Amino acid sequence: MTLNQAGRPAAASAPVTLTARGLTKTYGTGDAAVTAVDHVDLDIAGGALTAVMGPSGSGKTTLVHLLAGLDRPDSGEVWVGDDELTGLSDKKLARVRGRVVGFVFQGFNLIQTMSGRDNIALPLRLNGLPHDESWMATLVEMLGIDRELDRRPYEMSGGQQQRVAIARALITRPRVVLADEPTGNLDTHASAEILSHLRASCRELGQSVVMVTHDPAAASYASQVLLFADGRVEGHITDPTPESVMAGLDALAGVER
Numbered sequence: 001m002t003l004n005q006a007g008r009p010a011a012a013s014a015p016v017t018l019t020a021r022g023l024t025k026t027y028g029t030g031d032a033a034v035t036a037v038d039h040v041d042l043d044i045a046g047g048a049l050t051a052v053m054g055p056s057g058s059g060k061t062t063l064v065h066l067l068a069g070l071d072r073p074d075s076g077e078v079w080v081g082d083d084e085l086t087g088l089s090d091k092k093l094a095r096v097r098g099r100v101v102g103f104v105f106q107g108f109n110l111i112q113t114m115s116g117r118d119n120i121a122l123p124l125r126l127n128g129l130p131h132d133e134s135w136m137a138t139l140v141e142m143l144g145i146d147r148e149l150d151r152r153p154y155e156m157s158g159g160q161q162q163r164v165a166i167a168r169a170l171i172t173r174p175r176v177v178l179a180d181e182p183t184g185n186l187d188t189h190a191s192a193e194i195l196s197h198l199r200a201s202c203r204e205l206g207q208s209v210v211m212v213t214h215d216p217a218a219a220s221y222a223s224q225v226l227l228f229a230d231g232r233v234e235g236h237i238t239d240p241t242p243e244s245v246m247a248g249l250d251a252l253a254g255v256e257r
């Protein structure tokens with residue numbers, strides 16, 4: 001698979017590192033306070049796919065929202081290359097985020113009154129970026145969503161909505177892509193295809209791609225897995241296999257294999 005098959009080549013850009021320093025987010029106060037992300041330091045190299053795994057409630061979604069600038073940390077910093085997202089005003093953050101970060105939400109967040117095509121193109125319109133028909137065609141072919149272009153999200157299956165949401169995240173050729181359970185609604189075959197595309201996309205575009213997943217098979221597509229528990233990175237697995245991921249998760253839960 002190449003991303004360049006439909007016309008103009010996808011512009012490769014120098015990989016940038018996604019960095020977090022001392023990233024902390026607490027919800028609630030007093031006895032009800034939950035520190036969802038607790039002094040996290042990360043250096044995620046561009047051009048590689050990183051998976052984040054851990055128990056439910058360990059803070060994975062909060063972490064990717066903070067890394068994307070969708071939510072503000074209580075303390076700590078997020079950098080995309082030399083740009084500090086956490087230091088920006090809301091207005092500047094919205095502008096940088098729109099151009100630099102692509103996000104695949106857990107619930108897709110597609111706009112129900114808009115066609116698949118308009119949903120995919122929305123980040124370009126919102127950020128005043130030129131429409132690139134050949135890149136749109138490449139993504140549509142890669143994700144197999146040509147029939148979804150003229151449908152509204154409520155006329156699509158969950159898996160089709162997910163593919164449209166992935167196209168929307170990639171349409172601006174963002175430097176950083178954050179994905180919360182990008183294959184959660186897909187069958188094994190469709191998941192494998194999407195993950196291969198995401199991996200190829202980050203390699204060919206030099207993107208830093210971080211995805212949250214509960215699926216060891218999905219995580220094995222990554223070049224590294226971060227094991228997350230109680231808001232902290234408690235371990236790394238490099239060159240993961242489904243078996244090494246399961247062993248890592250068991251170790252995280254204190255279970256001996």
Ligand SMILES: Nc1ncnc2c1ncn2[C@@H]1O[C@H](COP(=O)(O)OP(=O)(O)OP(=O)(O)O)[C@@H](O)[C@H]1O
Nearest residue numbers: 027028034036054055056057058059060061062063
């Ligand atoms: N908006 C919020 N207000 C209050 N507490 C929150 C909020 N969002 C998350 N939390 C709490 O923060 C903790 C981490 O939640 P988060 O959704 O980041 O975990 P997760 O690892 O992504 O979970 P899952 O795997 O179930 O999606 C949980 O205890 C959750 O209840």
